[in-house]
Amino acid sequence: EEQLVESGGGLVQPGGSLRLSCTGSGFNLRDHYMDWVRQAPGKGLEWVGRIRDKGNAYTTEYAASVRGRFTISRDDSKNSLFLQMDSLKTEDTAVYYCARVYSSAWTRSFFDLWGPGTLVPVSS
């Protein structure tokens, strides 16, 4: 069974840092672009960012709200994806999901597999 599982969430103070991990099983993460999506409590979905595959030099894209503070990386040898979050703000409080991108082609770049999410509360 194909699965994604996030870890590393937890309470952090404003201005602090946290690193989330996402581990895939049942498929090769190396074959896919991977994204992070977040959802503030009671709110809708917000795309955070993307990391492309090795063939595309692991290049990244970010939402304006996190650019310069968040960094996405991956370790394909461990089938893992990471989200380094620095300079956290209270408005970053959310459930963070990792998501598999079906295909690198734009028309097929939807998310066909999601992790269950990990909660990151940012509060003093």
Added chain:
Amino acid sequence: DIQLTQSPSFLSASLRDRVTLTCRASQDIRTSLAWYQQKPGKAPDLLMYAASTLQSGVPSRFSGSGSGTEFTLTISSLQPEDSATYYCQQLVSYPLTFGGGTKVEIK
């Protein structure tokens, strides 16, 4: 950024009703649209992509249509398990954006 506006934001309907959800884009996105279903406390699930292609395993009572700036998701006969929030997502340009969601309740 491409804005997606979903309507209505809340919908209450009876079992076996036909319901239609709308997603409007602020610019032409051709058919580069996906729909997701999210139940409380769970991650979203992919329902539809390329505006009208049903994801494998999704019941055939779900259908999608549209192109350009206006899209619809239709549930032909509402079932109890369809109670959820539905989101559209554009796949044309960064930043990828989602609509605000439509919450569907069973009366």
